[in-house]
Amino acid sequence: MTVWWLAWRSALARRRLFAWNVAVPALLLTPVAMSETAAPHRVAVYGVFLVFFSTFGAAIPTVRDARDGWLDTVFRTGVSRRAWLVQTALAETALDIVELAPVVAVIALTGRGSPAASLALLTGALPLALLFANVAGVVLAALVRSLAEAALAGAAVSLFLLHFAGFFRPAAPGWTRTVAAFDPYSLLRVALEQVEGGSSPATAHPWWPAVMALSLATLAALTAGRWTRRFEWPADR
DSSP: OHHHHHHHHHHHHOHHHHHHHHHHHHHHHHHHHTSOOOHHHHHHHHHHHHHHHHHHHHHHHHHHHHHTTHHHHHHHTTOOHHHHHHHHHHHHHHHHHHHHHHHHHHHHHHOSSOHHHHHHIIIIIHHHHHHHHHHHHHHHHTTOSSHHHHHHHHHHHHHHHHHHHTSSSOOOTTHHHHHHHHOTTHHHHHHHHHHTTOOOGGGGSTHHHHHHHHHHHHHHHHTHHHHGGGGSSSOOO
16 A cells, blocks of 8 residues: 555645645635525535546646656556556545545535435545546546646546536436436535435436446556556656
8 A cells, every 4th residue: 555655645744735725625615605505506616626626636746746757656666557546546535535524514514405415425425526536637647748738638527527417507308317327426416416405316326427437437447557658757748
């Protein structure tokens, strides 16, 4: 678990950055949670922020570490690329949960839903969404050439998935509802809606978004030996 501990020690050593990662979500989302804004609008804001937080937090540092040659050094020590991805994604997901815990607690406490809905968000939907976002961020980092491109690609892909998950408008009957039923972020939307006291037709098959998210993350891990070659030094960026 070398990569896991390295990620944690590095994050905790940067105390100022860690504090900002806790304070900024709280400062931005607490006013939304405590406002009289319509529940669908709050859900959309929550979804965009949470997904962007993890996607950007994975993509941008990965591009930086590849550009500086750090990832190539890690791979040359004999660390399996698959193990690197798995440990990195799990460590960053755990860190995101810790950093987001205060504001997520506010969201759960101010929501109009039941305690069971808040528990489902905290123990299932949120960790799964953050894990997928972290894996997606790392994969996107292998497809771009700069920090700016990483931010743009992360935003574009995240907004695309959030849109089809139904965060911005309810999925209409037909193919869009079918897509929403498999979208990796649909489970997060459903959980947030339940926390806010609403409901969603996607709750009929809540396991499909989870299956899709875990399947795509597993595929990324199984093929890591190929696409992580973009991180070798000298990086072509």
